[in-house]
Amino acid sequence: MNRKTKNTELSALLAIAGEKKGLLLAAAVLSVCSGVLQLAPFVAVYQIIKEMLQQAQAPAAIGAEALLRWGVLAFVAMLASLLALYAGSMCSHIAAFRILYRLRVRLSGHVAGVQMGYHTRTASGEVKKIIESSVEKLENFIAHQLPDLVTAFVIPLLLIGYMFWLDPWLALVSFIPIVLGFWLQGRVFLSAEGRQAYRDYQQAVEEMNATGVEYVRGMPAVKIFGIKAESFLTFHDAVQRYRDISLHITAICKTPYSLFFVLISSLFTFVVPAGILLASGQAGSQSFALTFILFLILAPSLSAPLLKLMLIGGGLRDVVENNKRIAAIFAEPLTPEPAAPRNPDAYDIVYRGVTFAYAEPGSSDYKPALHEIDFTAPAGALTALVGPSGGGKSTIANLLLRFWDVTSGEIAIGGVPIREIGTARLMAAVSFVFQDVHLFYDTIEANIRMGNTAASREAVIAAAEAACCHAFIMRLPDGYATRIGEGGTNLSGGEAQRIAIARAILKDAPILVLDEATAYADAENEQNIQAGLSRLIRGKTVLMIAHRLSTIRNAQQILVIRQGRVVERGTHDALRAQAGLYEQMWQAHIHSAGWRLGSYPARNAAAQGGSAG
Ligand SMILES: Nc1ncnc2c1ncn2[C@@H]1O[C@H](COP(=O)(O)OP(=O)(O)OP(=O)(O)O)[C@@H](O)[C@H]1O
Known part of the structure; x- marks a missing residue:
């Protein structure tokens, strides 16, 4: 030193x-x-x-x-x-x-x-x-x-x-x-x-x-x-x-x-x-x-x-x-804030030539993650990001919130570069439902209210109903006053995800980013979560990362991300017609959806019958 x-x-x-x-x-x-x-x-x-x-x-x-x-x-x-x-x-x-x-x-x-x-x-x-x-x-x-x-x-x-x-x-x-x-x-x-x-x-x-x-x-x-x-x-x-x-x-x-x-x-x-x-x-x-x-x-x-x-x-x-x-x-430097923050008056999102690299821990090297990403997520429409694991989907979403700043290129909301919006206004404009939901050691109500601290009790309940979690909350010992986490009730992954959706519904921000929002859903839950999500996304600009392609079939735009680049783009039907990576992923998805435990004995029996014959 x-x-x-x-x-x-x-x-x-x-x-x-x-x-x-x-x-x-x-x-x-x-x-x-x-x-x-x-x-x-x-x-x-x-x-x-x-x-x-x-x-x-x-x-x-x-x-x-x-x-x-x-x-x-x-x-x-x-x-x-x-x-x-x-x-x-x-x-x-x-x-x-x-x-x-x-x-x-x-x-x-x-x-x-x-x-x-x-x-x-x-x-x-x-x-x-x-x-x-x-x-x-x-x-x-x-x-x-x-x-x-x-x-x-x-x-x-x-x-x-x-x-x-x-x-x-x-x-x-x-x-x-x-x-x-x-x-x-x-x-x-x-x-x-x-x-x-x-x-x-x-x-x-x-x-x-x-x-x-x-x-x-x-x-x-x-x-x-x-x-x-x-x-x-x-x-x-x-x-x-x-x-x-x-x-x-x-x-x-x-x-x-x-x-x-x-x-x-x-x-x-x-x-x-x-x-x-x-x-x-x-x-x-x-x-x-x-x-x-x-x-x-x-x-x-x-x-x-x-x-x-x-x-x-x-x-x-x-x-x-x-x-x-x-x-x-x-x-450690703070996120740079603009001297005079600007308010976007529209909520379309534009990524223009966005390139980004992560700093390697403990060295001055950088690991490239995104290369020249260009796309527009139109206001009020659902844009889905799909692709192989590690391709860069979450990185694209995280850059919108300025968790990191782009290495080169620009991200703009309603024509205003996000660097000029200021963190507070940016956070107010965007709701984010993460793959790993973080709930605080507090009551369920306080956790939902985090989206909008001024909301009325009725609004909190309405958001929970829309996110299909009201029924299970009411079954908890203290209802909305039940404490979550250490010393309190533990929720399942799917239940926690629905609380996070209720929080986002209550926040009612014009832009919504969903990163694997149905990751923990089982078959019965998925329907509930989907129902909650469809209420949540109505009329908003949505960026949705999904592994289950069935959840984004109806997206207005699907971007296929591989190795930090957009390799295909279009609607579900258009992408299937291209017979490229998306079509391969779709076939794999259909195959895995049909491959349920219940089908095992029948297949097994068939296989055994085949060999006997
Ligand atoms: N915080 C980080 N620091 C360094 N590298 C990271 C970080 N987060 C992600 N990466 C790397 O950036 C690349 C893109 O990761 P990212 O999580 O964006 O991919 P993804 O498509 O969302 O993957 P998955 O579908 O598995 O979530 C990967 O090589 C990953 O290892």
Whole structure:
């Protein structure tokens, strides 16, 4: 990663934190105050010892009042320190939760605005993980680590400054092990080997998580095909890689980390011999003895913030990693919107010389999907897209919604290029019934209403009746208020498809795109869905992708798509007369329609009879 990218990540992190500057500053100041106040008991002990030493010859002269005063001061300072810690922690937590909220809202908004290509390139689990856990980890950083970091920096600086002011030689002796400890740590962590090991570690964790999720998701296949855990090689390998890199990191870190820990935790063991050595030159000096005592008190209190600094330093790498993931989402470009959106006043659709290629995941290569597609879908008519699997039918439909933008050529609605219509108006003009219906974890009514949130209850029911789903909805325990999905009722593929059709009927958009809308229908259902569809498409411009050719027999126009090109076009009768690909597909369709399970015994019997004869 180059320096520029790193800076961008850091500035993105600071920009996020900067939104609540005031609260964060208050948290930092309060936690430094708390840290400084925590030193008060040490000062009190020092003052008490000083008083006792000064009156060593006549202990009776030691002023009990002075000792009490220092005791009370230490107690009050500790109370004040706890109060400051509490107030600082409140500030940092309030700041953290507000920042997290703003960040999640911004991220969700951005994710909704980026082009569909991002969502197909990126696993939905990954985006969810970033919005949930990467953002959540910032809470720990902002609410806890940031104030701790400031305190862990400021307190040792103040202490070291004070120690140098008291006695530069003793301070130097305390300071040398600190420098040595950090140097030993830095030598490993900042070396090329250390940095590479950390990157490998991160990658190993990600791989292990991703393959672990895959393993659990693929459990039905694992069970059906009897694949044992050890033989699930990718997951197994990922776990082994994680173990190896963890052991490698432990091996390179154990000595410097142990030395660092020992050096920082035992600063006073350096101070004692140095003090004795220096004291031998100043025998009888009471003031040196006092300074020495103060050093013995202060040196251990330096260790705690320094060790904390080290721990936070390790955690910061995680924060930077998480921030990198969050910044990568924000770096994803949004669907370009026109400066002045235009409204089409007609709803015919024209594809003119449309060529499109998908970006290959993880490379800068592109995979061509469509070549010079030209056709007009007249307003109010049904245009069907048929053809072999992988030919490009869904891609043609998806481009109309600007899930991706065309590589070259143009798509226009009512003469207005779709880029100039603007996403909101485009979405309002088009209804889409996908092959894979997505229903939200909500009530049936809310799912249908998604097409038109302002619709009346009667309109929702009318749409459900038109889509032939009213009857089965009424059989559900709570009717239209039944919750779908996790923790609620599960619908069959055909039922979910009819809900999606009801949603589209309610939306009543002038353009309708149906991608395999009858995919899940059984023979009885298909009639219902067809009935719903014929009500839905009346008077609209329809693009319909169908594998069952019987469903599009009456289309005004049929386009046969193969290998990203329109290879035949015309009505059903005209295409059959051409005796080309469509005719082959039609024959195959008729054959498969006649090939039902019920016919098996008769055929089988015939075959057996034939062989017997
Ligand atoms: N999101 C994507 N990223 C990369 N390539 C894709 C993507 N979606 C489709 N493709 C590829 O584009 C080509 C056309 O696919 P498309 O889904 O449009 O065909 P289709 O005719 O609708 O197929 P089917 O009838 O099986 O649904 C295929 O080679 C497919 O692998």
